[in-house]
Amino acid sequence: MPVNYATPPADRLHPVAGVRLGCTEAGIRKANRRDLTLIELAPGSRIAGVFTQNRFCAAPVRICKQHLAGGEIRALVINTGIANAGTGEPGIQAAHATCEAAAQLLGCAANQVLPFSTGVIMEPLPAERLAAGLPKCQAALRGDAQAWHDAAHAIMTTDTVAKAASRQVAIGGKTINVTGISKGAGMIKPNMATMLGFIASDAAIAQPLLERLVKEAADASFNCISVDGDTSTNDSFVLIATGAAGNAEIADAGSADYAALRDAVTAVAAELAQAIVRDGEGATKFIEIAVAGGRDHAECKAVGYAIAHSPLVKTAFFASDPNLGRILAAIGNAAQAHATLGDLDVTKVKLWLGETLVAENGGPAASYREADGAREMAPAEIVMRIDLARGQAQAKVWTCDFSYDYVKINADYRS
Amino acid sequence: MPVNYATPPADRLHPVAGVRLGCTEAGIRKANRRDLTLIELAPGSRIAGVFTQNRFCAAPVRICKQHLAGGEIRALVINTGIANAGTGEPGIQAAHATCEAAAQLLGCAANQVLPFSTGVIMEPLPAERLAAGLPKCQAALRGDAQAWHDAAHAIMTTDTVAKAASRQVAIGGKTINVTGISKGAGMIKPNMATMLGFIASDAAIAQPLLERLVKEAADASFNCISVDGDTSTNDSFVLIATGAAGNAEIADAGSADYAALRDAVTAVAAELAQAIVRDGEGATKFIEIAVAGGRDHAECKAVGYAIAHSPLVKTAFFASDPNLGRILAAIGNAAQAHATLGDLDVTKVKLWLGETLVAENGGPAASYREADGAREMAPAEIVMRIDLARGQAQAKVWTCDFSYDYVKINADYRS
The missing domain is CATH 3.10.20.340 (ArgJ beta chain, C-terminal domain)
Incomplete structure (x- = not known):
């Protein structure tokens, strides 16, 4: 039982224009649980991330870093059950295969897909099960609050509650939505990021500022928590900005607009990070x-x-x-x-x-x-x-x- | 239950000429358990020690360092129940009072006494109970193997077994005895020393070499163990050399004699250190x-x-x-x-x-x-x-x- 935390009901989450989510039961490690999530981003979306400092970082973390340095990201694929860490070269191939499968479905290039995994370390990722599950995720893609709520559940492992948080903030006469989900309960002492955290906003913001913002938000949230002092091999926190809200692009770190967005993103990140500690394995306080x-x-x-x-x-x-x-x-x-x-x-x-x-x-x-x-x-x-x-x-x-x-x-x- | 460890029977411990030990029930924190030990050293004995790196080091650790820098040490006083750490200036005074009480009994100066405490942190040391118990310790002073065995029991806190080890080694035609006792089961990740470890030898060895030896032995024993990663406020490991064996004084770190003594002391220290892990709180492996x-x-x-x-x-x-x-x-x-x-x-x-x-x-x-x-x-x-x-x-x-x-x-x- 988490300490003073319950998953917000779906109607408390603000949808983010430009982001659609779908999940399914892919049978990756155990049957009868949602373990595969696809997040599709509209063209023009920007994204920035921070990742684990663990030297045994997972294959998907390595691929994420490569793909973030490349072209425009169009999709995220998240699986639970297997962390695809400590899996050597076969693990890298499995993560690549997953990106390929998603790219084919969505009509983009493989390096426009970011893979994320969480679960047991040093066991092989069954890439064929992910590939088989992805069409079901695609069929389930929706942009509404319920889709965020479902995705929050589908990324859980030893979590006892799904974790989601949401804020709205007015910037330049537009309503900006900031919504995020996270998972994690053990092997939690993030260094640069948490087990898995995803926050999306429909704000328009310049790429360098988005990269600054993801670090600022991580330092005030996920980088402040610890359950057991063990930094995971898979910690990943990404921040998406679709720009669909139509605000004038935020490009000045000293501006009131940046401060407003930073405060909203940091509030969501801190709520998600604290939720991980409140749901820490065995936690009573x-x-x-x-x-x-x-x-x-x-x-x-x-x-x-x-x-x-x-x-x-x-x-x-x-x-x-x-x-x-x-x-x-x-x-x-x-x-x-x-x-x-x-x-x-x-x-x-x-x-x-x-x-x-x-x-x-x-x-x-x-x-x-x-x-x-x-x-x-x-x-x-x-x-x-x-x-x-x-x-x-x-x-x-x-x-x-x-x-x-x-x-x-x-x-x-x-x- | 410790993992593959039992206290050696008293007849497996070699007495060390020049060292006498006595203990009693002083009622320091709980009744009906031996909680106070006095170790008396013959004149001319040498001693060297290493102590915790914890910045909140205990009052007795601070006093030990001062007294080791001063005159010849004639006695050690060890209490369990209260660690006398996190006790501020009153803690220093309580440790001083204990040294004074022992010095008066033994007819030496207070700075010739080393105090050691282990137990609960941030509670006051009842110095008057130690002073009242010391005459009983003095009356019980004996130099035989049973006295070592008794002292090993009297320094226990959450330990489930008493820890003692002993070796004999021939140096320069003389039989050298090396015998030690230790305690500790939790808050164990020594840095320079263990919770409490005392090893005595009747070897004659120059003071600078003894100081080298205590560090070498600690690095190969107590500084290799961890139960829970918490370095105690009271870690102390001292090595005594009474010189009573009558060997030619060991004064060369490159000599075979030094190597022989080092190996014996290190073997005793490693056995005591491993015993602490084997008796680690809740340990099954x-x-x-x-x-x-x-x-x-x-x-x-x-x-x-x-x-x-x-x-x-x-x-x-x-x-x-x-x-x-x-x-x-x-x-x-x-x-x-x-x-x-x-x-x-x-x-x-x-x-x-x-x-x-x-x-x-x-x-x-x-x-x-x-x-x-x-x-x-x-x-x-x-x-x-x-x-x-x-x-x-x-x-x-x-x-x-x-x-x-x-x-x-x-x-x-x-x-």
Whole structure:
């Protein structure tokens, strides 16, 4: 059960002119579940993406990067069940074959198709099943809200809920729609992107700005989350702009129009990213870690992730046990991952849980009472604040707790 | 239940002339358990130590470093229950008070006493209970094997077995005894040392060489292990040389005598370090990760730890599920922690589980069958080998799996 999250009903999602979606049951790994999605983009659409930093990046990630550097993208193909990662040269061929099959259906070139896969690593992708399923996806193509809703379900793996978010914003007298879907629950510590995230807008925006926007949005959303510290081989986040809204093309990063679109896209991305953490494998709590007073953003992030990745901190949250010294220990460990923290003066660090000041001067705050800690640990939604007291930078990390069910889900995943 | 480990019987431990140990129930955090140990060293003993890199290092760690830089050490005081970490200035005073109390009993100066604590973080150390318990420890001081055995038990926290190891080696016609004890089961990813490890020898060795030896032994033992990736605030590993064996003082790092002592000390340290992993919280498997073909030791270690810290890899081992793509994903992630791996060519990486070649050329080996993977995953003792194929360096990391019981132990720890 996700923490304070439910899939928005279809009528809360705004269709995006120029984008049609269709999905089917292709039997890729298991029968009787939608596991193949086709997204068709109108001619003239622009797209930009960010991808995993994992050196064992999946075959589709490599193909996506190549195709994005080439011609105009007309379609996305997304399969679940098999990640097509750790599959060597045969994996590359399978991803190519998928692009070819989609291109033939849609009457475009293979390098105008982006492939995305998610599922088990190091097992072969049955490209022939994808090819057989694609005509059914094509027949199902629709541009309405229900199609977005269906696609959000079809890209799920260990997710317990489908994830979708949507915003409208007025730009240059036109109504701009921004709608996205994402999936992911485990192997979640994106670096540049999430497991899979797709956001489309009908805004007109210049390609260089779109590329800037996808990075800005990722840094404020998918790059702030962690379930288990494991960066996936398949993380991909793409942002589509069809231009169908007819606004004057946004071409200036300093403009109010860019800021308006950025805020809408970032809001959708953050909602989708948080939904992944709320649906984190076995999660019973959603925890925001806000780190301030750092010398730079990177060291604030390093402190946030040191806390978010500590199994001891995560199990304490699961137990609602204010064993908060574990948080101090995690802060103290961040220097091992991030060298600039080597001179962190821990006597200046302050830690709050909710509104309760927990630690200062290197130890428990004089005003701190365990009963206050216990009260702050109880809710399903927790905000933790840390002040490093050595600069003006800040960063946020969103994470979840670590429960029996995480072990159960991951011990059972393939069976 | 530890994985293939039992505490050696007392008669397998060699007493070390010049070292006496005594312990008692001081009621530091819970009643009816031995939680306070005094180790007395004969005049002329030498000692060297390595300590945690955690910035929130405990008060006793800070005091130990100061006292080691000062006069001759005559005693060690070790308590469990309270870590005296994250305790600010009052923690420093409590550690000082403990040294004072021991010094008064033994007729030495307070800076000749080293304090060690392990247990809950951010709770105050009841120095008065330690002071009240120390006379009982003093009355119990004995130099025999049983005293070592008792001390191994008295320093336990969440450990399920006491950890001790012992070797004899002939140096310069004299029999040298090397005996050590350690504790630790969770918050284990030592960096320079382990939770607590104490090794004593009656060898005569020059102080600079002893300081070299403690680092060499730590790097080949405690610095190779991880249970959960959390470096403790209290990690301390000290090596004592009483000189009572009467060998000619070892003063040359290139000598056969130094090599013989180094091998004996390292063997004891490695046995103690592995015992900590075998007794890792909730562990059902002991896993050796041997990484070869790296450009340097550090990048081999980074790959080993990326695997050892992946919750997904650890839960797959718990389930005996050959979901081995997770290991490739972990290798691919190591670059995020260690920049030199940014150009790792994953198509050259090879992975073996036991004698089974699992992956090569960026994907599953042609000869690999899942049945072989399943067979290699089944035993409680597993060796994994990785060849990075880009250099001559190598490193080993020892770790354990991740089970329901890890969550249970850490969700319940304080209750």
